[in-house]
Amino acid sequence: MISSILNWVVIGVIVISLMAIARAYKGPTVLDRVVAMNIITTNVVIIILIFSYLDNSYYYIDVAFVFVLGVFIGTLCILKLLREGHII
């Protein structure tokens, strides 16, 4: 019961990510694509956590933790490149 409901929730989150991908494909500027990428990464974190509950393998929570940190550094680097023209 619960696992089937959570599978449908995962499918809904994937549909939301596809809508964000449509904006990233259509978006006129680079920053629209950055905004869409931000939404997709948070959706990926949610999907990882739901699957860690469904599988009873809670090591994936650490994977989500590292994923959030890596995405934060990556987005900071993209924005610094767009503002100043160089990263380091």
Added chain:
Amino acid sequence: MTIMQYIALFFIFGGLFFLFVGVLGLIRLPDLYTRMHAMGKCDTLGTGMMLIGIMIFIGDITNATKLLMIGAMVATINPVITHLIAKTAYNRGTPMAEGSFVINDYVASQRRRRSQQLETLTEKEGGKNE
């Protein structure tokens, strides 16, 4: 299903609703700034509600603490990223939608800060010259 699982499902579907509303704003709104406005609020709230729901489902104190740390991290990272995107868009001169009403406080604050820096610089140089 116990009553705690119903509460968790309520939180999870609430989070799904807010994520959907945020992406709907991302698709429908006319401008980068308004899209960013839709993203920055709905994404943080939806992710927080989803994390609360999964936390109730798991029910273990150590893993729930890890999920709480992820929630705190998302709740601090998302506003920082949104602020930086807005600053980058303003500095790059991204056009606004037609007919938008502009109150520009950013230029005034920058001018004030620049004049204060100039005043402190001249004071220091005057001290050296004397």
